[in-house]
Amino acid sequence: MNEIKKAFYDVMYKYQKYFSEPGVNANLMAWEKNKGRLTNLLRHHPNWNEQELAIIFDLSVSREIERDVVDECKFALSELVNEAGLSHEQRLNFDAALLAATAEYSQTPSENSIATIKAQAGIKCAAGQKTSRIIGRLCSHFGIDRHRSYNQVFARLADAFNPLQVQKTGVLSVHPCDFLEMSNRDNTWNSCHGLANGSYQSGCLSYLADAVTMIFFTVDDNVTSNFYKHPKRSRQVFCYADNLLLQSRLYPDDNSEQCEQYRGLVQKAIADCLGTPNLWTIKAKPNETEAYFTTVADSRHYADYNYYRRVSLLKGVEQHGHLRIGHPSLCVCCGQPFQNGKLKCNCENLVVCTDCGQTVSASNARYSDGAYYCNACLHICAACHQTVHTDMYPAFNREGRMVEVCADCYQAMVGACASCCVAPVCAMLAGARFCQRTAITAAAA
Incomplete structure (x- = not known):
């Protein structure tokens, strides 16, 4: 649980x-x-x-080329050709090219089929092109694509020629x-x-x-x-x-x-x-x-x-x-049934600190990096002003007031003071707060 x-x-x-x-x-x-x-x-x-x-x-799901659907759509296209007003020779050329494009039930026609399509229909096509695209170009060349039912028939034919993998x-x-x-x-x-x-x-x-x-x-x-x-x-x-x-x-x-x-x-x-x-x-x-x-x-x-x-x-x-x-919804704060569309009733706004696991008032916590932290667990570094979830270190600001800094800033401050020739005297007099090099000085300097 x-x-x-x-x-x-x-x-x-x-x-x-x-x-x-x-x-x-x-x-x-x-x-x-x-x-x-x-x-x-x-x-x-x-x-x-x-x-x-x-x-x-x-x-x-894996679906192969649907041969029965291809045959149905070929027949449907032939019916549309009857209403397209093609000459007898054009009709023969269209039928021969469509047969060459579909005979192999392949996603891409062979080179022999491509040669037949070019010879019969006079359209541009090349080996490696999708069968559905070649058939679309064929229908456009002969004006079949202007028929009111063409889009529906062609969409079904194109779908049948493109194996589905979901x-x-x-x-x-x-x-x-x-x-x-x-x-x-x-x-x-x-x-x-x-x-x-x-x-x-x-x-x-x-x-x-x-x-x-x-x-x-x-x-x-x-x-x-x-x-x-x-x-x-x-x-x-x-x-x-x-x-x-x-x-x-x-x-x-x-x-x-x-x-x-x-x-x-x-x-x-x-x-x-x-x-x-x-x-x-x-x-x-x-x-x-x-x-x-x-x-x-x-x-x-x-x-x-x-x-x-x-x-x-x-x-x-x-x-x-x-x-x-269904079940009466229970407030995620107080656990009692409530009657609105949110996740809680009108009780106090509470949150759980992701660090210590304590439930606290939302006014005593902050939301940071995708979670809530209580004020006791979440700190803001007085030097770099970043939120910090780890240990903090004491330091003095210019007014001599004790503040908290993160580990990185603390180490930087200690290092700066350690290289100063008057550091021992400065530490005894707490004079670091007057130093022009830094506005915040490590307490241990």
């Missing part, structure tokens, strides 16, 4: 939020108590990662920080749950502390740990209890194909954890799904599932449960 608390602190530091140790403990105790049953279920999955409190999926990782998580960072400020997109400036920041705490909510998101495939720290390509809320799975809206784009893919992944993951066949009934109509869930009173999350949801019912079971989504 200490590592999770430290990670929670890191998120608070990142967004420069007020928080206290008791406030964070209250949220983590609610999370541990309420998410326990769901977490124990997910632990049965072979891809469970205890450190990340998540099931990890490899979502890398490498990413999927994460189904119950880690507290994945709820806090469900709309990471480093994303290329954001949502109302973003801790940077979202209007439903407290919703992260609401989802974090309930018994049913999981966060599914995707990250770049080179991310292998501390997933909450990294930008998310996409993110979606899933809720599960007693043979019933609810899928909410997908961010940033509610892509139906991706929604179906992710739902399939989570369905299979739950079925594997339960040790049951992966067979589900899907319900999507509002009047068929609204009876399966309730938003808990005083929950502060934005309920996307009221507007988009898919409910999956596990087959072969006698009954399905009811989802109670």
Whole structure:
């Protein structure tokens, strides 16, 4: 739990939020108590990662050239040619050149194919050029690109000729920080749950502390740990209890194909954890799904599932449960329920010093280098005026008042005084404060 608390602190530091140790403990105790049953279920999955409190999926996709799509698009282009008003000879030349470009189902035509295309169509092309680019030039030469349906057909053909390689990782998580960072400020997109400036920041705490909510998101495939720290390509809320799975809206784009893919992944993951066949009934109509869930009173999350949801019912079971989504948000300073969109109520602004770990009033601390430091741990050097987190050394200013300097400045001062021929007398008289060489003098000089 200490590592999770430290990670929670890191998120608070990142967004420069007020928080206290008791406030964070209250949220983590609610999370541990309420998410326990769901977490124990997910632990049965072979891809469970205890450190990340998540099931990890490899979502890398590799697609070869789609021959059937190429054939479809060739036929569609031939139909467009019929409406282009080409002469019989032009039609023969176009067909011969298109056949040469596509016959090998290759991303780049061979030299023999290039020669045929040049001879039949009289267009400029060379070995090594992409097939899709050559076909585009061919269609432009014969005026096919002016047809109202051309762009749609050509886009599909070009996509079929360009093998797809998408490498990413999927994460189904119950880690507290994945709820806090469900709309990471480093994303290329954001949502109302973003801790940077979202209007439903407290919703992260609401989802974090309930018994049913999981966060599914995707990250770049080179991310292998501390997933909450990294930008998310996409993110979606899933809720599960007693043979019933609810899928909410997908961010940033509610892509139906991706929604179906992710739902399939989570369905299979739950079925594997339960040790049951992966067979589900899907319900999507509002009047068929609204009876399966309730938003808990005083929950502060934005309920996307009221507007988009898919409910999956596990087959072969006698009954399905009811989802109670959300939990009253607990203030990260005082730990009590509150009713606004931020992370805390109107209680005192508190912070935790990253050096000593003490909770102190925000007025007795400073934010520096991405964290809070209490005034007892954070110093400002009287010589160089830099913030210092390490030991300080005593020195005198010109008025003879004791001040603090950093180790580097102290060593510079001691070195300067050590080379002075009157240093012993100066030290006895405390005369260094009158020295014209420095406005601050080491106390040990």
